[in-house]
Amino acid sequence: MSLTCDDLDTMLPEFLDGSITADEATLAAEHLATCEECTAELNELEGVTKLYREHGTMHLPDESRKRIAGSLGISEEL
Numbered sequence: 623m624s625l626t627c628d629d630l631d632t633m634l635p636e637f638l639d640g641s642i643t644a645d646e647a648t649l650a651a652e653h654l655a656t657c658e659e660c661t662a663e664l665n666e667l668e669g670v671t672k673l674y675r676e677h678g679t680m681h682l683p684d685e686s687r688k689r690i691a692g693s694l695g696i697s698e699e700l
């Protein structure tokens with residue numbers, strides 16, 4: 623299963639306030655790793671950085687984490 627841009631858009635509010643589930647977060651991360659548009663949108667909202675800081679133990683694939691961190695210009699030390 624993978625998310626569409628619409629799916630991710632729907633999830634953004636939960637994503638931003640940290641109420642997203644771990645499974646949803648993983649799906650969102652997988653989508654973000656391959657979708658520059660959604661990454662840019664989320665980056666604009668400054669939500670991912672906050673989420674990472676609050677959920678430093680999120681179990682994301684290293685590849686996704688690196689891509690997201692890189693695209694956000696934040697440290698991988700999450």
Ligand SMILES: [Zn+2]
Nearest residue numbers: 626627657660
């Ligand atoms: Zn997308």
